[in-house]
Amino acid sequence: MKVQFTLGLFLAALLFSAPLSAQVKEARFGHIDTQSLLESMPERNSIQTEIEGAAAQYEQEIVRMQGDLEAKVAEYQQKAESWPAAIRAQKEQEITQDQQGLEQFYGTVQQELAMLEQNLLEPMIQRARKAIEEVGAEEGFTYIFDTSAGATVYNGGEDVLVLVKAKLGL
Template sequence: MRHFLKVTLLAIILSAGSSTFAQTLKFGHIDSNKLLSIMPEKEQAQKQIQAAAAEYDAQIKAMREEYQTLVNSYVEKRETLSEAVRNNKEVEIQDLQNRMQQFDGFAQQELQKKQNELLKPIFDKASAAIKAVGAENGFIYVFDISTGVILFNSNNSVDVMPLVKTKLGIK
């Protein structure tokens, strides 16, 4: 009888302890892509990136037009040109084509740099707000559901988007 009482008491203590432990675990989730898309800073950064891209596109377009003019002129006059002039025109066309490719690569790198430069502070701000909300509200983990890695999202997991939006001052 005494043994039965000890086992029963131990079972009650363990079940009470495990239910208390289970209740203290808080998990949250957020769609970081959605959060970033509604941040006003992101829209401003996108406008700056698009403006830089438009500048590079205009330059590439001008180079293409120059290239097309050179090629058309060469094709029209090819038969009347001497061998030396023809070779010179071909080298000129090839040089312009190489410059266009180099400029295109340069433009892509510069746009990537600008994008990183403008978006990193926004990502950092969002990350800091998520961490602050997690700490303030006692979450064990806050999962990012935009990555597609989360295989299951229970109803017990709290969507922290409203809390993070409030933290960032977004309506």
């Protein structure tokens, strides 16, 4: 009797778990080097050209400011001994202010270039992300890992770069 009861429980558990196991989907993993994908997108070149153009304009201004500063320093070094203390102090203050202004401008330029790059790249990144999500859904991937950061410990699964490029028409 005990054997029949145990067998009955086993069969009942088997019957109830069968539908659950049929619903369990096998995990499918993919990986993609998003950096490689972004570099292969045609708009990347025009974005890079625009950023380089803006950087060149800033560089011209920085070179001009450095030239002005160097001229003031050279004048100070030549004439400092012949100037009265008040003029010497005034020139030192001008040089210090120009140095600080140049450093501040350089920092602002770095921020503006980073912001420009982010604003220009965002639509391209969103387009790539959408294509990756669509390929993941269409091909039944559970996860698609980005290998461009180098943080992936296990490099198994399928490379979906070709599928995403095809989705983007590249």
